[in-house]
Amino acid sequence: MTTTSPAPVLSMTGVSKRFGAVQALKDIEFSVEAGEVVALVGDNGAGKSTLVKAIAGVYTPDEGQVVFDGTPVQISSPAEAQQLGIATVFQDLALCDNLDVVGNLFLGSEVVRNRALDEVTMEKESWRLLRELSAKIPSVRIPVASLSGGQRQTVAIARSLLGKPKVVMLDEPTAALGVAQTAEVLNLVERLRENGLGVILISHNMSDVMAVADRVVVLRLGRNNGEFRVSDTNVQEIIAAITGATTNAVSARAARKAPHQEEQS
């Protein structure tokens, strides 16, 4: 799809991280280009979270090189990651239910005018931001508690865009969402790609991954275990890479259910 941009906006080579005797990450290669959605998949304990936290600045890798926007960087704190232009939307969203959408979007970075909150500018900016994402939020003056799961996810993503990031990392954005709301968030991910952002999508949901990702990076037991272009792979292949075997519990089950149709996706 979008393979035109030559240099990735974020690339990691040979990244390793140990926790005591546990090798959480070993020689990880990972990159994301501008205008590309990369899905990061893997079983529980594969090292997804560790890698995400290394990118977000929560952990510092023991070894390896991180290049952001052409320059080698050391990301040693979440604030530093944000300053570089890496925004992370964690799974629990971290929204204040009692504040309205505007209050949540600008929390911690309020616009001030004459020493008072500039609600007008913030509200205008909120609408601009939400329009940019074609987000479906009826009013920005209602408490976040009254929004649906998808809308809350939208607010969290919109908030991450305030700092004009180049890479947005979404941790399980559809985990707790219904069908329509999942579609809403997937639309949002596509919109981020159209706006030229690099998107890292962490998900367990294969249909979501196949629907929006350009590339899938599979981790297994702390190592790279395959990289696929979504256009020329299928779910079975990815699942095989995740579980580390071509015959596994999932494929065996699929084969049992539909013995004549191996190639369904």
Add this chain to the structure above:
Amino acid sequence: MSTQETPTPAAADPTAAAVPADLQDERLIASQGVGGWASATWGRLRSGDLGSAPVVIGLVLIWGVFYALEPAFLSSRNLVNLTLQMVAVGTISIGVVLVLLLGEIDLSIGSMAGLSAAILAVLFVAQQTSVIVAILTALGAGAVVGLAYGFLYNRFGVPSFVITLAGLLALLGLQLRVLGDQGTINLPFESSLVRFASQQFLPVWLAYALAVLAPALYALASIRRNSRRAEAGLSTAPMSRLVLRAVGLAAILVIVVAVLNRDRGVSYMFLTFLLLVVVMDLAIRRTTWGRSVLAIGGNVEAARRAGINVKRIYLSVFTLCSTFAALGGIFAASRLASANQSSGGGDTNLNAIAAAVIGGTSLFGGRGSAYSALLGILVIQSISNGLDLLSVESNVKFMVTGAVLLLAVIIDSISRRSRAAHGRA
């Protein structure tokens, strides 16, 4: 409001161009004009977003009952007394509102008020210092105690309930120690403090001027906000609603001033209290600090991740709360013209906390307003004053106040549940 806008003929999407940015979503039930505003307000009330409605209704009921039992209750003389009586605990209650907004509590406010009264009296009467020095020292003591609470809370993570419970005892001991053997120190009646608290009233013209000026300022601010919103392409509040509100506010204030002026008038101390409430309301709603306080009350972790310096906010709020308690102690000592071992004791503590809760500030944090201190103390002091007029003994007074508090907390819990069900939590 689309009807008032001039349609743009060439636009591809005429509705998008004509409708303000915040009213374009087709699912939004846009309320227009005064009727729309009324129905929107009704809908909000029904969903459990009660705001100050229960306390206002409660106040009307209480006043009605007392007036029926004893017509002197609503006499100008008694109402002026009421305004003088409510200031001390009301001021303490402003601080309580702040800690409650964080979802914390300060149980030592009564002791703090007592300590501050003792410091004031000892310095002013026994040590013969100037009034200013005495007041500043008492307030400073409040600030130091609050800073200590904030430090303990941030450093050791002890629940504020326990810290301030310890503070309650420690400050009470300190109060007795400061007062020494004398036990009671009387402030001279001719001193500026005592005169400020009971004898100084606004001139009639000034009271009326303020009663008109305040709504005028409100209207002006709203009109300016409207024009800024229109400039930004956002919806504006209809002029009719604005005028209605300003005129309504002016009418209420003028009536209050007229009633109070039939007796002694509006006291400077009461005006000071009102100003403190207004200032704190603006601080909560219109500043970054206030937004941070509300955010922490709603979700500490989210606030922390948003980059808010949570510890500094805790420190500032505990400090402000204790300082307001100290100020309340100064008002109480000035009004009673004495500080003694029972200053700040008895029901001061519970009344101040009850006032904040009755006024509509949630015990669960993140929801409330500085005005709840004013409304709540008005309810509590009305009950206390009314029962005194009926010469009911204090045992009944305590029970009635307790029942009202319980009612307020129940309303808070029910409306919280209803808000959750209607998605307004």
